Amino acid sequence: MKINVNGKELTIDVTANPSLLEALREQLDLTGTKYGCGEGACGACKVLVNGTPLPACITPAVTVQGKKVITIEGLETNGELHPVQQAFLEVDAFQCAYCAPGMIINAVALLEKNSNPTKQEIVDAMNGNICRCCTYPQIVEAIYQAGKQLA
Amino acid sequence: MTKTKANPTLKAKSGISKSAVTNLSRRTFFKRMGVGVASCVMLSDIVMGEMLAADAADSLAAWIHVSDTGRITVFSGKAEVGQNIRTSLTQVLAEELFVSVDDIDLILSDTMRTPYDRGTTGSRTTPQMVPLLRRAAATVREILLETAAESWNLEKQSLDLERGTIAHPSNGKKLSYADLVSGKKLLRDVDSSAPLVPVEQWRIAGTSVPKINGRDFITGRHKYASDMTLPGMVYGKILRSPAVGAELIEIDTSEAERMPGVQVVKDGSFIGVTARDSSTAQVALALIQAKWRHSEQPSRSNLFEHLVSKSKNSPSPKNGVEKAFTQSSIQLEQEFLIDYIAHVPLEPRVGMAEWKGDKLTVWTGTQKPFGVQEDLSNEFGISKGNVRVIMPDTGSGYGGKHTAEAGVEAARLAKAVGKPVKVSWTREEEFKWAYLRPSGVIRVKCAGTDSGGLSSWEIYNFNSGGSGIESPYEVDTKHHQYISSDPPLRQGSYRALASTANTFAMESQMSDMADLLSMDSLDFRLKYLKNERLSNVLVAATEKFGWKRSKAPGSGYGLGCGTVKGGFVASCAEVEVDVATGEVSITRIVTAFECGAIINPRHLESQITGCVLQGLGGALFEAIEFEQGVVTNASLSSYRVPRFKDVPVIETVLVNRPDLPSAGSGETPIIGVAPAIRNAIADACGVKINRLPMLPDGRLPRV
Missing domain, CATH: 3.30.365.10 (Aldehyde oxidase/xanthine dehydrogenase, molybdopterin binding domain)
Incomplete structure (x- = not known):
């Protein structure tokens, strides 16, 4: 099956009906997208599908045919970090950082819709993403800073 | 800086005076590391009341090497699980060595390359490693100062240090660490009297240096153990018992075995499957028919009565x-x-194993790489020297990753199927079968x-x-x-x-x-x-x-x-x-x-x-x-x-x-x-x- 990931037309084998997460990680070596729970409850595997953040672990790969998938690896342009990534780097928000790709993808989607969210709007939009190291205040701060940059 | 004299042997706190250097073959060390100036710390300097298995090779706790390019490499068996010790330890090293954190590569948790460590537990990394690494770094710095002082025929305390260079006090000449190290093979024990930079004068330590390699984590480039693959690798799944205390009494794996590319491994009650992708392995596992004998077990409703009775x-x-x-x-x-309650590390347990003859390498997320090495050595009856455990910076632990399960499982499957195998636990397995x-x-x-x-x-x-x-x-x-x-x-x-x-x-x-x-x-x-x-x-x-x-x-x-x-x-x-x-x-x-x-x-x-x-x-x-x-x-x-x-x-x-x-x-x-x-x-x-x-x-x- 043809799949468009990060602007590239790629081919994946869907005979075993893999999830989008499995296809990205095992067939395309795009391992930035993480497994966390397998039921769309933690946000570690979020990718943008036509701009909407979806949990790749419960999205069958076959359902993204003809759509545009953006993963964490697709956010940089010409080696320049996305403003959200830049803000996370500057705020130094993460500990183990395993949740980082899903957090950043979800934050990018939030800022596309609402470029200058309040902290409460950030909390509401990010609640589906778990940071088990619990540096939540730092993550809110990073997204808030990114919003200020983009506004 | 006060004048110091290099001390050829480290005085061990345990009373056993034993040189770390004598236990380390200089030839092997510099063959591996290249020429340079290095200092090493003995375990006996860490151990206070803790007895450690310390054969000669295990008696080192850390070492620091400055290469002839001026690059500094430091080795420690501690594990980075998100507590950001990679950053804090690099800071104290940079402070003593008068270099930037960017000039240091800190190699952690690789049983072949790093010294033995009991495990990253009990909040011990900072109190144990910080004083040791400061002293070891200070020793190296003093060696470099002595070398510069000799070449200029000056007293070393008259020299100035700045980011990897030593400056002559009057003639404006400078010697970089690379110049000073060139052609040398100098390995010394830590000098316990090497002067430390006083905390009040810290310029790098004591400041909010951002997470080392932070960019790799926010771009998805960092490879956690769960992201790693090997050529020819297959994905493994393990049959779990349905409840604590359940005993396997009957098993039929024939349907799973009929699946193309699937291999079923049966070794007593250890049953697993491998396949070329994880969704196929998951299906194969589901096709195994197993019968279990259950025994009476406590429930949450009678937990507290049970604990007391x-x-x-x-x-x-x-x-x-x-x-x-x-x-x-x-x-x-x-x-x-x-x-x-459960730890719920966001990265569940994972192990990837590869056999080459009787030599085994396992990549896994663990707080105790040397504990995993020991478990693997016992499991397969091979010497620890034949087992290498590598731990990339890991997706958290919180005390929940002291054990070797996924690494052992991957190694058992890999041995049976003759290919590298990766076993990634699901969230459900993590909840049910971790601790x-x-x-x-x-x-x-x-x-x-x-x-x-x-x-x-x-x-x-x-x-x-x-x-x-x-x-x-x-x-x-x-x-x-x-x-x-x-x-x-x-x-x-x-x-x-x-x-x-x-x-x-x-x-x-x-x-x-x-x-x-x-x-x-x-x-x-x-x-x-x-x-x-x-x-x-x-x-x-x-x-x-x-x-x-x-x-x-x-x-x-x-x-x-x-x-x-x-x-x-x-x-x-x-x-x-x-x-x-x-x-x-x-x-x-x-x-x-x-x-x-x-x-x-x-x-x-x-x-x-x-x-x-x-x-x-x-x-x-x-x-x-x-x-x-x-x-x-x-x-x-x-x-x-x-x-x-x-x-x-x-x-x-x-x-x-x-x-x-x-x-x-x-x-x-x-x-x-x-x-x-x-x-x-x-x-x-x-x-x-x-x-x-x-x-x-x-x-x-x-x-």
């Missing part, structure tokens, strides 16, 4: 405590119940006199553990006792171990006792604390919090404090209780923490925030539910962990003590939050919740 001992108060209790006019006796923070029953008894004196103190912990069980307060007669039991589920280490549970019980008791004696609970604590460092954080937290402020109706203030693992913490909580609905909201938590000289304020703040919020989960709603040996909420949709919306206003006070050695910070700040919240709820509405979690549904329990 199966306890190995009874409370045995020391003479004097009972008498003091019975003779006192004010008595308080309470029981606290602690449920099982949990122990549940417990804690009984506290204490007594006071009419004059406000605390006359007796007893605490008995059934099953959850003895960590932090000693009361920090001065009482005339005290007794504490940990009583082991027969745990119904697999249990083990957890961030701060049982200190969280013991501190919950003790600090709840202290606040209730203050009430009984009509004293303010801050004043009551300060009256009985002789530990100045603990009093200091208590004062710092309550000042920031505004402890003596007046309260709105329905709101309450509470506090909890304690000291474990060299750290001192006090947390204050503010809550609002709607008595009509029973709804409780935690509105603010202020935490003051002191762990000696601060190495990285930003990362310390993250550790404290993380501890407080992870502690909030265990305090309010996290609990493992189980029925007849089966965990029934083994998923993140049914086991609740803290999320963005659970976060109250969080404030931290970092109490810096540059005059004291740095201690760890990954555990201690978790212990004050549960009692602070519990005491705040009691303050708001009088309801005393002596159970963790306190508010599984967000409301006061019905009395």
Whole structure:
């Protein structure tokens, strides 16, 4: 099956009906997208599908045919970090950082819709993403800073 | 800098004077490392009362090498699991070596390349490694200074150091570390008299250096063990028993075996499958028909009765405590119940294994790479030298990754199928078959006199553990006792171990006792604390919090404090209780923490925030539910962990003590939050919740 990931037309084998997460990680070596729970409850595997953040672990790969998938690896342009990534780097928000790709993808989607969210709007939009190291205040701060940059 | 003389042998604290260098073949070392100047630290310099298996090769604790390009490589067996030790250790090294953190490669957790380490546990990395690495780095720096001084025929203390170069005092000439090292093969023991940069003069340590390689993590480029692959690798899955104590009696794997590309491995009760992708492996596993014999197992509904009735001992108060209790006019006796909780590291266990002949390499996320090496060596009856364990920076642990399961499973499958295998645990496997923070029953008894004196103190912990069980307060007669039991589920280490549970019980008791004696609970604590460092954080937290402020109706203030693992913490909580609905909201938590000289304020703040919020989960709603040996909420949709919306206003006070050695910070700040919240709820509405979690549904329990 043809799949468009990060602007590239790629081919994946869907005979075993893999999830989008499995296809990205095992067939395309795009391992930035993480497994966390397998039921769309933690946000570690979020990718943008036509701009909407979806949990790749419960999205069958076959359902993204003809759509545009953006993963964490697709956010940089010409080696320049996305403003959200830049803000996370500057705020130094993460500990183990395993949740980082899903957090950043979800934050990018939030800022596309609402470029200058309040902290409460950030909390509401990010609640589906778990940071088990619990540096939540730092993550809110990073997204808030990114919003200020983009506004 | 004072003049020092290089000391050819390190004086070991254990009294055994043994040179690290003599145990290390110089030829092998420089063959591996290339020419350079290096210094190494012996384990005997770390070990204080801890006995370690130390054959010659294992006796090294760390080494530092400066290559002829000026690049500095440092080796340590510690593990980075998100506590950001890669950053803090690099900072103290850079400080002593007068280089930037970018000039240092810190190699961690690779049993072939790094020295033996017992494990990254107990908040020991900072107190153990920081003094050692500072001294080792200072030794290397002094060697470089001596070399420069010799070539200019000057005294070394007249030379200036700046980012990897040594400057001549008068003629403007400079020698880089690369120049100085060129052509040399110099390996020395750590010089215990090499002068250290005083903490007050720190320029790199003590500052908020951002996470090393931070960019790799936010771009998805960092390869966790779960992201790794090998050529020809297949994905493995293991057949799990359905319940604790279940025994396999019959198995039919024929359907799975018929699947193309699937291999089934059967070795006694170890049954696994491999396939070229994980979805195929998952299907193959599901096609295995297994019959199990179940045995009677405890459930959550009878957990606490079980722990007490199966306890190995009874409370045995020391003479004097009972008498003091019975003779006192004010008595308080309470029981606290602690449920099982799970670590839930966001990266579940993973192991990837490759055999080459009888040599095995395993990549895994673990806090004990050398423990995994030992387990693998025992499992396969091969020497440790034939087992290499590599741990890339890992997706967290919180005390939950001390064991080798996924690595052993991957290695067994890899051996059987003759290909590299990766075994990634699912979230469900992690909940059901990893280990949990122990549940417990804690009984506290204490007594006071009419004059406000605390006359007796007893605490008995059934099953959850003895960590932090000693009361920090001065009482005339005290007794504490940990009583082991027969745990119904697999249990083990957890961030701060049982200190969280013991501190919950003790600090709840202290606040209730203050009430009984009509004293303010801050004043009551300060009256009985002789530990100045603990009093200091208590004062710092309550000042920031505004402890003596007046309260709105329905709101309450509470506090909890304690000291474990060299750290001192006090947390204050503010809550609002709607008595009509029973709804409780935690509105603010202020935490003051002191762990000696601060190495990285930003990362310390993250550790404290993380501890407080992870502690909030265990305090309010996290609990493992189980029925007849089966965990029934083994998923993140049914086991609740803290999320963005659970976060109250969080404030931290970092109490810096540059005059004291740095201690760890990954555990201690978790212990004050549960009692602070519990005491705040009691303050708001009088309801005393002596159970963790306190508010599984967000409301006061019905009395």
